[in-house]
Amino acid sequence: MVDIHAHILPGLDDGPRELAQSLAMLRLAAQSGTTDIVATPHASLKYPYRPAAVAQRLAELRAAAGDLLRIHAGCDLQLHYENIREALAHPERYSINGKGYLLVEFSDLIVPRHMEEIFAEMRQAGLTPVITHPERNWLLQQRLRDLESWVSQGCTLQLTAQSLFGRFGREARMFAIQLLERNLVHFIASDAHDAQDRTPRLDEAWRWLARRFGAEYARLLLEDNPKAALIGEGVRTPAAPQKRRRFWQLSFWKRTGR
């Protein structure tokens, strides 16, 4: 699997503080089937993005990790005015591997006006916005129509794996499922911050998706689309996943012939 959103660089944001903690996260990711992980430190008002420090930590972590797994460059970009200008001016600096897919995070307090124009400008600059964990943002939970329209405009959506299991509350879990059922989700990523609580494990999400929607769907969201993002190729929009019927529903079908 490929994890396109993980805070694994030490000492830069609210992720790991020490290199040893970063390595513990990488070991856990590798053990649970992740082959590639994108280091996405915050670029936010609280944690400004420092390109030189990011490059240095990335090099150190790659050297320490050896061939445990491949580590790619990325950024978790908060959508505010300066960041938007900066990303449009330097699309290669902030997108995944410099290939165009850009993680964008909405604030919990406000959805900027004219998002369609902003996303259109990003598309023109060669960027594909990846809207991160909309299911965890209570403003976006009320904005299904907008999310649909942004996706039809060429944006992509990324859910946090742990949302599927209720880590961010019932509303987030229900909205995540609703987005999946509406074929609006392109990626599932860990958004890991540590090796204990917000971990980089994706295997549980893979199994959950495969059980509920089928293995092909799990592969698309956790392997194929994230791999395409690494190399800047087009992602596929999921094709109407059918919710698997449970055993009791199947027996009801057999009994009633429906």
Ligand SMILES: [Fe+2]
């Ligand atoms: Fe994040």
